[in-house]
Amino acid sequence: MPDDEEEPPSLRWRTIIVGRQTLHVVTFIDRRRSNSQPGEFMFQAELEQLLFAQQPIGQTGAFYRLLQRAGQAGRALSLRRASVSQGLLSDAEFDELRGKLHSGFRVFTLVPMDAVEAALSTFGASESSDALLHALGFNRPPEWTVDAHDDESEQEGESEEDGEEEDEEMEDDDDEEEDDEEEEEGDDEEEDDDDNGEEGGSCGSANGIGGNDYPTTEEEDGPPVADDEPIASNQSAIEVTPTLEAQLTAFAQWRTSLINRNRKGKAVVGRTAIEDRRCILHFFAWLHHVKGVESPSFNLFASPHMGAVVQSFAEEKALSCKYSRVANLLGKLVSASRFTHAMLQTKTPNVIVDAGPVNQLIALHTQAMCEAREQAKFDAVKPPKAWLDWSACQCARLSAEQAVAACDAEAAVNEKLELVRDCSLLTLLTALPPDRVGVYRQLKLGSQLKIVGDTMQIDLSERGAHKTAAIFGPSRVTLTATVATRIRDLVDLDHLQHGECLFHGQERSSPLSPSAWTRLVQTTFKAYSGVALSPKDCRSSFVTWLKDGEHGDDTLRAAAQAMRHSSTMADSAAYDKHGTDRVVAAAVAAADAFANRFTL
DSSP: OOSSSSSOOEEEEEEEETTTTTEEEEEEEOOTTTTOOOEEEEEHHHHHHHHHHSSSSOOOOOHHHHHHHOTTTTTTEEOOOOOHHHHHHHHHHHHHHHHHHTTTTTTTEEEEEEHHHHHHHOOOOOHHHHHHHHTOOOOOOOOOOHHHHHHHHOOSSOOHHHHHHHHHHHHHHHHHHHHHHHHHHHHHHHHHHHHHHSTOOOOOOOOGGOBOOOOOOTTOOOOOSSSSSSOSSOOOOOOOOOHHHHHHHHHHHHHOSSSTTOOOSSSOOHHHHHHHHEEEEEEEEHHHHHHHOSSSOOEEEEETTTTHHHHHHHHHOOOOTTTHHHHHHHHHHHHHHHHHHHHHHOOTTOOOOOOOHHHHHEEEEEEEHHHHHHHHHSSSSSSOOOOHHHHHHHHHHHHHHHHHHHHOSSSSSSHHHHHHHHHHHHHHHHOOOOOHHHHHTTBTTTTTTTEETTTEEEOOOTTTTSSOOOOOOOEEEEEOOOHHHHHHHHHHHTTTTTTTTTBOSSSTTBBHHHHHHHHHHHHHHHHHSSSSSOOOHHHHHHHHHHEEEEEOOHHHHHHHHHHTHHHHHSSSSTTOOHHHHHHHHHHHHHHHHHHHTTTO
């Protein structure tokens, strides 16, 4: 910095609280341009941690890509010690900025406040983005028409923990649809052979779903879908027109009806159909905002260009998500494509409908599944950074119990309720074999959670009570006295009524979204152990403890049934974090003992 230049003013700070996270806002001069005036900036790492549940704090590139999609590329200011000699800031400012974020950071990035607002608008409605907008005093973008809880799991760049949860949810879908997939593979090959004989097979002009006309392969709903169009700056939700709503309803009925002459394979449960809808609308929103399709509908699944378009969608998603998430999304699109093909074939029985789009989507889904499994092998060999062994999980529960016991009798009701909720959550996760994510997340008093005499039960005896019910059968699990007591305390203090969720947001009768549940579990473990353990890793910790101890096969089989996963999954590196060490331990010990016989 030139000697005759005036010493920069000291930085001015303010903080905002969003949920349980404190974020810093600094007034700073961006000296990349002359005559710049002081403006407000936020740390990119803190924004990424909030919006993408990144733990521990750091930068993965998710928020950087969000800025690019928002048309704010180049606005963020990356600072390092060398920036002092470049005249961007002083030594004192660098140390003060770094100290606010983390003393170990050598490089950090500041984002101007107007770029933050644009990025939030592009990110879309979620619990965290809504709360951040409110804390900053920004107006809610008018295009945010979808409720925050419904849209959370559709956001770009989901956290690593959410990606691991998607692995488990994908496993649920695979359990239910495995027979369906195997049965249809042969049929798809037969259809492909038929199509070769009917070159350029037409869809005809038959009536489609809900009274809509399906176009021929020459007529697409909206402008042609190019594969090289630039990424749009806004991928918020799209309006569900009456036409699209009718198609979605027909698709859900096709998927869930117990018997259907136009469908190969068994029905799925209602929760899978809900996730189908969410994923398809997410894809249609991408088609609208990225590819410029005005009114996306199921008609597009009959287009010969659909394979190229879906490949482009998958490649973009893979930049910010694990392949398990990509495969999950593609699986939903495969189902939608099969549905469209089946409806067209039913309406035009004398015309061979081109199965090329279906087969291309199946190929993409298969490849994504293979990549997901390969990715999982290398991702899961060692415990994740945010990891607790089972003993540490118990210590977290004890810390929560101590906090409840130490709570003053005259403490505010909300304060005590929060402590009791934390304690109930950790007790449920650590004093029992941790059940699947969807079971605890959706517990409702009087439905899945029942009071039976002096104790309580988790009742999954109804058909469709959980996605794996068809695999593991109906179940009623009587809670231990320890768990039941804690849950009763929460029910009484929260004044829960019949039909209300044990863990809920503002809408007491609606369960938390999958990503909101993951963040709740992570923040609760973080508060009492210092580690943001995800629900899936809590299950993994229990399995690792079982495998490490002297537990017989009967106990292991019982635990697999209680947790609703296969013994293969329990043995995999995704669950058993010490498995590889344990497998080779005997050979290593034998080699070492023999080697020690040969000494100098």
